[in-house]
Amino acid sequence: MRYVSTRGEAAPIGFLDAVLAGLAPDGGLYVPAEWPTFTKAEIAAFAGQPYAQVAAAVMGKFVGDDIPADVLADMCAEAYASFAHSAVTPLKQLGPNRFLLELFHGPTLAFKDVAMQLLGRLYDYVLERQSRKMTIICATSGDTGGAAVEAFRGRKNARIVALFPEGRISEVQRRFMTTATDTNVACVSILGSFDDCQAIVKQAFQDDQFRHAVDLSGVNSINWARIAAQSVYYFTAAVALGAPERSVAFVVPTGNFGDAYAAFVATRMGLRFDCPVITVAGTNGKGSTCAMLEAVAEQAGFRTGVYTSPHLVHFEERCRVHGEAVNASDLIAHFEAVESARTLNGNDVSLTYFEFTTLAILRLMSHSLLDVAILEVGLGGRLDATNIIDADCAIITSIDIDHTEYLGPDRESIGREKAGIMRTGRPVVVSDPMAPQSVIDHAREMGADLWRFGHDFNFSGDKQQWSWAGRGRRYAGLAYPALRGANQLVNASGVLAAFEALRTRLPVTAQAVRNGLALVELPGRFQIVPGQPTLVLDVAHNPHSVAALTANLDAMGYFPATHAVFGAMADKDLAPMLAKVGPLVDHWYFTDLPTPRAEKGAVLQQKWNALQMVSGGLRQVNTSVHSDPLQALQAAVAAADPADRIVVFGSFYTVGGVLINGIPRLHAKHLGA
Template sequence: MNDPSPPLPQPCTLQDWLSHCERLHPVAIDMTLERVKTVADRMGLAFKCPVITVAGTNGKGSTCAMLEAILSESGYRTGVYTSPHLVDFEERCRVRREIVRAQDLTAHFASVELARCQHDAAITLTYFEFTTLAILSLLAASQLDVVILEVGLGGRLDAVNIFDADCAVITSIDLDHMAFLGNTREAIGFEKSGIMRPAKPVVVCGPLPPQSVIDHAQKVGADLWRFGADFNFSGDKQQWGWAGRGRRYAGLAYPALRGANQLVNAAGVLAALTALRDVLPITAQAVRVGLSMVELPGRFQIIPGQPTLVLDVAHNPHSVAALAENLDAMGFYPCTHAVFGAMADKDVGPMLARVSPMVDKWYFTDLPTERASSGASLLSAWQAGNTRPDALAHAYTNPADALAAAVSAANPTDRIVVFGSFYTVGGILKHGVPRLLAKHLQT
């Protein structure tokens, strides 16, 4: 598809470039690779170091963060690309464990623009494709030892998939983005399997992966590392261990990222690093320190205070089920308040049903994007399926106001859970990490 609009005048700020990217393509998501590949080839984009790609329905960001932490502790210069961001766009790119600066990105946006406009008819790119190419350009120029790339949507036709990964990781696979990926786990599994490469390792973290994933690995001749067959883990309340294909780790502390699901992610990370041990050898000490020090906001993030605050970007039925299990494991709270916002294409019914038994007061919120459900529509969806006559619910115009209402209503011993879209959690974190003080404690 060609773009008749002229290139953006330069110089430009990062925000100028992001606004430009939003105007370029008639649709937000275009599941094709030809345009991206053409622009990348014009740019000469290539990595001179190992590349790890991470796909899956949930757990991608956590997996990338743990890979980054362990490899960094082993002395490697790491580069990471993840999406979306919580507050600032720059969060999507980290070099040597530091978020890049906005001014460091602008030259790479200009490189993408120059490449796409090389001929009379410019190539159109979606927002995600343009920004992905800009970040990949920065990473390629950063003299790195290893690059970790999170797949944005699916895998087979995602912009990240223009590169051949030295190792692919597929985390959990469940129902999400069904309009683009298919409405069965088998169909979604096939799309995510597109990141596999012949003779290269692919780590499948889920205990029950779709058969389409296994079949595709065999079809392309990938080196399949399957949970339960090629690697496994076990643990007790104090520590855990991992074993797989000639390597074993024992007496590991649990990952700093909270939640039972993080152990599954960590096991997949150790499988990927074991598969790459000949090109990226790591130490047991790096594993211990990396897992114990890893940080990632918004993943069952518990913020001390009165009341307790939990932030989680759980935004589909599978991740909300994991959130519910983690909330249940926290123990008793007299009252649980929930702030929730979601995109309009999400299947909110099962999500609300899964969490509702443990939520006493709901605070549904609008989000700052046209793609979101309104707080009022979420409230209506909750009312349609609510089975708790004692539960209360209201709608608010933004996450900050919703949280303020929850804090005002909460007692010091209560719990507040903010979950849903990245916009929901980001709407809280953009003002800094909250330190809550219930009204009964204020002087």
């Protein structure tokens, strides 16, 4: 069994080396190069077995040949003999189909004992054989330190140093650490927060000279053995409740995601949660894909839950259940639950806006009795907050250059980040007709079930209808999707491939496909609002999507003049966006947007003027600057003739700004007189 760094720059190592290393030399975390799995029969066989026996079986998958099976079994038996309950992590029934998994029967009353008691023995085993002494460091917000001290106190080959924030842990937690009199224990209080303690740990690991001088190791959640050991109780609890034949869902209260990540590991190894999950990543087309998935599933009779971002006007747009946006009041309890978990016992855990809101919405969806959950990735994929959920099917839409400061400078780098939503043995639909090779390679390396546009599914069509063909199924004579634009056939093809890949769990009829694609709605995606002049709303905000918008505008037919309301983020590649759509625009209305990330309207005007100078300024184009999108739209309406068209694009903020009072219905001046 080999372990690789999440940052990909450290050489693969074995299990015991990964345990001792803590962080990889490149600063990444060590994780298995391949995910071990259990068959359903193997999981079912855990029923009735002692906890230590199940632990030896699960840990054996991760240990490989590094420790003999009988030695590992003895370690597990010894580690869990000290727990106050014979079941180690017993279940307590709270009500019909509701159980509490008790993780407080270890020597320090913390769930960390489950991993630490085994971890101490793993260190003993390897250090004794290597005649080696190590310094183990951990940062704690309370219970990790006590569990680590209890697990390593008195061990002759290991020194344990626990860092805790002064005055920010309970007195009981402090005493579990500081009352140990063993000479190999040192507890240090830090004037600051838990984050400050963590920073010291990370700095220590990054200092190669210090790291090697004291032979440093770590037992926070950076240590893979902790995650592996904590995954055991998901197996014992699940089989006690009837898994794998019976579906079991876990709700995990957690601070730093160590426990939730253990659940993630358990699902990787074959333990499934409630409803199918479809996760959608990509540069463009994610929202349209999610909307079509939702529409077809609803027409097939399934209760759907959809999470998308960002919103246009109201935050509640981000979550739809059974086809309807949730009410703000429905979200309050879930925000409170996330905040309660984040600040548990006064130990604040820092979450970004996106992480916090994602957790709240996922919690709401988990309480909504869904038949299918559809999740749109916010940014990238590999490190996105939505990726804490194991997708039953992943979809990767078109990939282009965007968010380069986070995802990398080219399509190959960006594709590699998007590919992080793939799961071993599960379908991934790649609907980009020219997908980066990094996406294809990652699917093959992981052993994902790759559905590739042009290879495993395709479409054809004429001006009236289109057809789709995939593995073993065809749809002929389909009406074009209600979402406009040539690129929507590519998105719809990916949607049909996903349903075909999940056909045993989400069967849909041909009529559901026809009705769903005919009824799908999604504001701001080449949305044409009837009126005089015609209004086009599109959230296109990068060169690829603006190129698609330009092609769609060009296909609309003749308009005497095109007026463009444009606002965009300062970090976008603006020159090619302006250059692509520029030949179609006769009047520009550049606008400020209500976010610090946005470029000022005056700067956008300067960029356009510079582009005109470079190109020779062959055509007279009027420009103006406005303080917000609605004012810019009003100026465009005042200047436009009834037969003209107005296009609003550049950002979700730009389109949202003109939708703030609802969908505008435009009427030319003389028609309203």
